[in-house]
Amino acid sequence: MTSERDHRIDFFRGLALIFIFWDHVPHNPLGQITLRNFGFSDAAEIFVFLAGYAAVLAYGKILQRDGYLIACVKILRRTWVLYVVHIFLLAMLMGIVFFANSHVETRDLVEEMGMHHFITNPQQALTDELLLRFKPNLMDPLPLYIVLLAGLPLVLPLLVRKAWAVVALSLTVYLLAPWFGWNLAAIKDGVWYFNPVVWQLLFVLGGAAAIYGQRPRLPDTRSLMHQPLFVSAALYVVFAGVITISWRWPEIHDAVMPAWLSNLLYPISKTDLSPVRLMHFLALAYVTAKLLPGRSWTRNWWAQQSCRMGRYSLEIFCLGVLLAPLADMINAMTNDAFAMQIFTALVGVGLMGLLGAWLDFNKRLTQSPIPATA
Incomplete structure (x- = not known):
């Protein structure tokens, strides 16, 4: 495996973190331009896929070396x-939500965030928190990543050597899970919003893409329009975009949507990673990789800001989780004024x-050699 860092991965991970933050602020106008408004998948798929890609890329090197x-x-x-x-993020988030709720009279932010379990039964809530069973809104991606990363040692050696075998096994589990109702338990006899038994497929596919991307292969000299896989993926991305945009006008959507197609598409489950969501993300990822094969565009100043956030995805994700309820509080206190929504x-x-810039500066500062004094 090569040690050169692919800044495209950092860029799209940073972009996903921005989309996640905007999507988590209610009534945010900029939330109308995120991925979920133009296709069946959203930033969660980007986050999980690139988590698998980065994890296998990093720990695969350690496996081979050490x-x-x-x-x-x-x-x-x-x-x-x-x-x-x-654990600490959940504690901080509850403090911020309780603070915000005391300043907003028109809504119950505690209820909206799914935190009433802590009020009604705090002792059980603490136990559920330690067992990853208590996950208020905004907190679902991190427990999912914890479970997926904890399971990586079980498949990493085989994934590095025979990625197809791991993908086949992962796909089998993905297909069987909805039929048998496989999921992890959550509070009040519930289940995880992101079912790790099915979302593991996206994590594994990310890891397999990392393995495949390191192998030498001949470039395809055909134009993109003469590559059937690219054309099929692009058409599916456009189809999903048209269907998703039509949801804004239910009357038109219901009038033009054939019954057979509606029965085939719906419901589009995020919990069980519906096949149409999975296929949309894979098609979108393939089209994007084909349209942006090089890395020179990541040197652009704006792209570098997203790359920096992507390099410190854990810290940036945590900050976004904490900022979302604060932005919601400020918007609610100003009666959801459009200008304030854009501003927050x-x-x-x-x-x-800024946090990404500080973390990057601090890393360079600690890594810089200390000059010897005479």
């Missing part, structure tokens, strides 16, 4: 860090960018 035991130890150590961050959305992204 052996399986060291790779397992480092994976589990990272998983523990994520678990501790999840842009300020939030600006603060995320």
